[in-house]
Amino acid sequence: MQAIKLSTVPFESRNNYLELLLMADENIDMVKSYMNEGELYLIQTNHQDIGIALFTFPEHRTVELKNFAFAQDFRGKGFGKQTIQEARQLFKTRGYQKMIVATANSSIANIAFYQKVGFRLTHVELDFFNHYHPPIYEYGIKAQDKLIFQMPLN
Secondary structure: OOOEEEEEEOOOHHHHHHHHHHHHHOOOHHHHHHHOOEEEEEEEOEEEEEEEEEEEEEEEEEEEEEEEHHHHHHHHOOHHHHHHHOOOOOOOOOOEEEEEEEEOOOHHHHHHHHHHHHOEEEEEEHHHHHHHHOOOOEEEEOOOEEEEEEEEEO
């Protein structure tokens, strides 16, 4: 397994990564509404840009993985798991107590991935995606509800 490196992306360079951010959230208006919040990290291996992770801070001692995506050729190779492990350690040492992440009810692969790396489903926001136009379908399932997962950082 190749090691990854997380590098902070300065605010003035965030637009350069819009294409990657849109891989995780297809709604460009939604992505533009939050892309300048929190801390954006470029994920690299062997000096090659392979993914992006945006972390926000919605409440005291809580970090949210708001957007997380990899270029197609780097999916399913363990880089996501490595990134979560690195982020977990980074934010734990900074005093955060939990990490949360949300995904759609239709995002079957995301749901499985987040549970494999240690997140647990904590609650559901019904009808969250019903205002998305056009509607999002994955695996033949309409995205309607937002599933929120949580992981302790201790």
